Amino acid sequence: MAVALLHFVMPVDFSTNICSLEATGGRTLAPRSDCRVRYRNRNRWSLYSLFSEPEKGSKFSIYSSLVANPVPEAAAISSEQKVYDVVLKQAALVERQLSNKSTLEVKPVAFVPGANFLLKEAYDRCGEICAEYAKTFYLGTLLMTPERRRAIWAIYVWCRRTDELVDGPNASHITPSALERWQARLEDLFAGTPYDMFDAALSDTVANFPVDIQPFKDMVEGMRMDLTKCRYNNFDELYLYCYYVAGTVGLMSVPVMGIAPESRATTESVYNAALALGIANQLTNILRDVGEDKSRAFAPFGFADVFLLQCKKRKVYLPQDELAQAGLSDEDIFSGKVTDKWRHFMKNQIKRARMFFQEAERGVDELSQASRWPVWASLLLYGQILDEIEANDYDNFTKRAYVHEYHFLALYPDPKSNSGKATDHAPLATPRRHGQI
Numbered sequence: 001m002a003v004a005l006l007h008f009v010m011p012v013d014f015s016t017n018i019c020s021l022e023a024t025g026g027r028t029l030a031p032r033s034d035c036r037v038r039y040r041n042r043n044r045w046s047l048y049s050l051f052s053e054p055e056k057g058s059k060f061s062i063y064s065s066l067v068a069n070p071v072p073e074a075a076a077i078s079s080e081q082k083v084y085d086v087v088l089k090q091a092a093l094v095e096r097q098l099s100n101k102s103t104l105e106v107k108p109v110a111f112v113p114g115a116n117f118l119l120k121e122a123y124d125r126c127g128e129i130c131a132e133y134a135k136t137f138y139l140g141t142l143l144m145t146p147e148r149r150r151a152i153w154a155i156y157v158w159c160r161r162t163d164e165l166v167d168g169p170n171a172s173h174i175t176p177s178a179l180e181r182w183q184a185r186l187e188d189l190f191a192g193t194p195y196d197m198f199d200a201a202l203s204d205t206v207a208n209f210p211v212d213i214q215p216f217k218d219m220v221e222g223m224r225m226d227l228t229k230c231r232y233n234n235f236d237e238l239y240l241y242c243y244y245v246a247g248t249v250g251l252m253s254v255p256v257m258g259i260a261p262e263s264r265a266t267t268e269s270v271y272n273a274a275l276a277l278g279i280a281n282q283l284t285n286i287l288r289d290v291g292e293d294k295s296r297a298f299a300p301f302g303f304a305d306v307f308l309l310q311c312k313k314r315k316v317y318l319p320q321d322e323l324a325q326a327g328l329s330d331e332d333i334f335s336g337k338v339t340d341k342w343r344h345f346m347k348n349q350i351k352r353a354r355m356f357f358q359e360a361e362r363g364v365d366e367l368s369q370a371s372r373w374p375v376w377a378s379l380l381l382y383g384q385i386l387d388e389i390e391a392n393d394y395d396n397f398t399k400r401a402y403v404h405e406y407h408f409l410a411l412y413p414d415p416k417s418n419s420g421k422a423t424d425h426a427p428l429a430t431p432r433r434h435g436q437i
């Protein structure tokens with residue numbers, strides 16, 4: 001048991017310094033010598049105080065907002081730096097794989113008679129699940145090429161199943177060893193030996209697209225974190241959680257969605273935008289669900305919980321130091337009263353989420369043509385949740401900000417307008433921002 005627990009609490013190894021990796025792809029990466037400089041600048045979400053005046057002339061004054069207690073200079077590297085290392089590594093990996101495309105190892109799904117038929121069934125079922133749980137994503141994916149669309153469905157289903165482990169009906173029974181088994185299955189499917197039909201679809205996807213296992217492992221790590229952690233001391237801790245559970249989705253999706261051949265952006269910057277969209281979506285989810293999270297029922301504390309290490313308090317995802325700086329405490333959240341202090345606090349949280357959306361926006365049009373619309377749809381849909389929280393006068397205790405999907409259906413381009421075929425070269429109108437429609 002001790003060994004199991006030790007393994008359970010071990011963090012993922014982020015130690016690789018990607019700056020030493022060579023980028024060999026046909027697409028350009030930032031010069032390697034530039035790497036450290038960029039790396040140091042990656043603290044902008046966390047270096048400036050949410051409550052102090054922007055520094056005069058500061059390059060980042062627009063972001064001067066953010067955290068009550070910045071990560072001390074001398075402290076171990078910040079979450080943002082750790083995550084940025086992963087971004088750099090993913091960008092370099094995809095560059096390398098694409099440049100070696102002719103020799104790219106394609107791992108076949110274990111052969112069984114009728115495998116192609118079964119695979120089609122598996123992908124179709126993934127599409128049905130995506131349609132059932134995430135209609136807007138699903139409709140958007142119909143505009144992608146068939147190969148990309150089914151691959152996104154397979155990734156979606158794996159993410160949904162992973163999330164259900166800790167957020168679904170059986171979540172209170174989930175143990176660290178169940179998450180270990182789930183990770184072992186993940187490794188098997190990447191090695192070409194899937195366990196069930198959904199794993200087979202993902203196994204086929206990762207054999208055909210330059211998708212790396214790291215973001216998937218990191219999502220499992222996020223689920224471990226969610227199981228045990230009840231409070232986030234500061235934004236640095238919350239940022240890491242948001243990367244694990246949502247930033248990873250961006251890193252998984254870009255290699256499937258593809259970067260436009262005509263794009264002049266660096267691979268790294270597109271991955272960075274994808275990461276930002278995941279973080280923005282997750283921060284928005286947290287702000288929308290404050291009321292839900294505080295009243296979420298939790299099972300009574302039992303003997304087994306000592307071993308399960310499960311969080312047995314009501315969860316608060318909002319950074320504790322920022323709450324305290326705003327003169328608020330957990331009790332204020334549990335009492336659910338919208339006060340001026342709360343409004344002020346929420347305004348700042350919304351501002352930060354929007355900064356991540358803005359960062360994400362810069363990358364969307366770098367994606368292959370047919371992949372852009374679903375990403376814009378996701379970005380606008382989630383962005384409008386923030387508008388809705390404002391419209392509810394920051395009452396996210398009793399009101400759930402909701403954006404009607406018909407809004408997007410009205411914008412949905414006709415897939416038949418390209419002779420019935422989604423292609424990476426078919427021009428599709430970009431959905432417009434709220435208020436521009």
Ligand SMILES: CC(C)=CCC/C(C)=C/CC/C(C)=C/CC/C(C)=C/[C@@H]1[C@@H](COP(=O)(O)OP(=O)(O)O)[C@]1(C)CC/C=C(\C)CC/C=C(\C)CCC=C(C)C
Binds near residue numbers: 134140156246250274
């Ligand atoms: C087309 C598109 C946006 C594709 C992504 C599809 C995909 C693989 C989604 C997986 C989502 C999922 C089930 C994640 C598990 C963890 C989780 C629950 C994260 C939260 C998602 C929404 O959850 P939920 O369904 O519970 O939401 P509602 O309560 O129903 O509102 C998250 C908030 C995170 C989702 C993160 C993304 C969608 C990030 C997408 C980023 C990209 C596709 C990269 C885009 C590229 C650039 C360059 C910007």
